[in-house]
Amino acid sequence: MSNNNNEMKKELGMGAAMATVVGCVIGSGVFFKPTAIYTATGGAPGLAIIAWVVTSLVCLCAAMTFAEIAILIPETGGMPVYLKKVFGDRVGYLCGWMQTVVFYPGLVAALAVAVANQAKLFLGDGMVVPVAIVCIIIMVALNCMGAKVGGAAQTIFTVAKLIPLVLIMIFGFIRGNGNPIFDPMLGEGLKFGSVLGQLMIAVLFAYEGWTNVGAIAGEMKDPGRDLPKAIVGGVALIMAVYIIINLAYLWVLPADVMMNLESPASAVAMQIFGNMGGKIVSVGIMISAGGACNGFILSGSRTALYMAEQGDLPGSKALSKISGTGVPINCIFLIGILGAIYALTGQFDLLTNLGTFVGWVFYTLTFAAVMAYRKQAPDLKRTYKVPAYPVIPIIAIISGLYVLLNQLFMAGPDARKVAVGGIILVLIGLPVRAIFTKKKAA
Template structure:
């Protein structure tokens, strides 16, 4: 089935669930290890960075909402950048999302799911196999239709809040509360600036997923009102949850111990509830990660579909079709298959850093695009405008820019290698674009 329009079936509840559901996935449960490793076992910068990361993300969401409503087309960020900066930049955005961001994040979430479930089952060597099966299940659900995927997203969002609530409440009741929360800022001999950049790249992954609602704006019934509500309300709620839960972790275990465990949330839960309670919380974490994975494959498939419809994606004749459920089934399979491939690494932190750096390069371009669009198209009707303009976009640009520059020039060889790999793979899209554009032009002339 080809040439059909995606139906406008999604309301504010699905949009809100996409924001909260995709963001609260694995980062809040697993990233404290990477954060407190980077700080040298000190809590201060870690806690402050949860607030800073939330403020950057809030400014980012409120900024992107404006351009998403002015250009309410399926495809999200790549469509916005194409209209503002031209087809090449738009193509590179979609190329990066299809090859790095969405499958990389999906793989990271699947690996986190596999790690957690394999520990529960007592077979740590099953991690990669479970991760691949997890992705295949999500592919199947998404191929049923957008309503089924949206329902899973909503139910998973409700389910994932439960372990967070239980940990937060009982950590403060049963925890000793004697561990430092804000001091020291960083471990002895560490640079605050470098540590802050490394911590923020981890925390921005924990906040990652907020933009996943933009590729489905074309399927929303009333994006002008619903999108700002989903971004603003969703991110503020997430900020509050993240701050409370991370203070709760420290209420039970000190930062240097959290740096030593792969699943800090489960370690804290076991102290509070015992081994059985810890496993119950672990099941809640699995629900959380599954919901996030569902959201990333749902959104990523829409980007692949948009590239294919434009006939500038290799194999576009396969991926520009909607299935009987009016969803881009082959695009769903593409993102999922790449996710399965990346899952073979079994490396959660490597995959998250790669996806986060790749995404934020183009997020910053999108924030700049909002400012440029104000100047080039001042008369266009804007049902929603960024509050406190241009301060909010400026905070988003400066925050994102700091993280990117830190990864490229200030962090160690590992993070720098990840950043350079992202840039190289993204730039490979340029010759691919030129080849596909030439073929497209030749087919039109025939």
């Protein structure tokens, strides 16, 4: 797989794979996105809860679809590898370019900013950007120690982040006020269709990361056995956690209050446990976002490695280097440096909306690739098949198209600017590819 004397080591088992899914996904969205969600609904809880349920089911359909192709092509690199095999070099390249320069570093930055925003409870305002960059540096250092260390760290982060979730879910219902959960459904003057699309893009960020395990498949001991369990099982577990905790939030604080809070989960925790208890839970939330940041660096560097090995990135020869610890050390630095640059914005929602939009362009193509590959290679042995085929993949594809078209045409000028900006950043990859194609030909 690598052109180096050192090769990527197959050290990751089922535990690390599941931890990568759960650890990357449960990061910051479930703790911070209620603000954007309830702002979109005008402070009404009903449609927000419906959006959590509907989008969770969409993600489950997406996970069941994605797992089929991830198992058939268990190579380090993930989606760019799948799309190249099914739809050709150009589509695969654009996916890898998107993930390397926009998606992974953008979401690494967003998660680091989430850590920094939470740290304001202890450090005060004015330290968001420096703390975010320090967070990225720490996670880069962890990943440079080897896949085994990075996987172990991800497992520890995952266990640690479940503590604030469990505490809020249990004590939220015990000590909460019992606020309305479905009434009102939507604020006055708002349109159901356009608001639902905005809610779905916010909820989809909370699920972002479940595909990351595909990027590390080449380092798994038994991907054929462990990948479907990690992907589908992980998303099902996250779905249950997300729906329960959002009901717990509302049980403690009403939606029209949460829409005005920068850190709604911390406010809920302080309401339940008091100031000191709330700060302790806030530390757990920081660990949660930091763990997700670690997971995105782990997965993003493997996609960058795949691109470098194809000779598709500036400095590909150096980026292809595998360190003595068996990791693509320069690719880790690349994702970290780009993430630190994005973190200079200090903008959580901007970065998450950008990353989620461009990510779902290629997720939707990957769902279509599952169906196309059934026709291209009908006799290929499939140890796992999407259940209820073709209904589940079609649901995933239609849902993806709805979210993307909503952002472009229905969700308002700010959402449209983010979507168009994301498309431009992706399309910049075409002239870059043309340059490197000429160099290869020469």
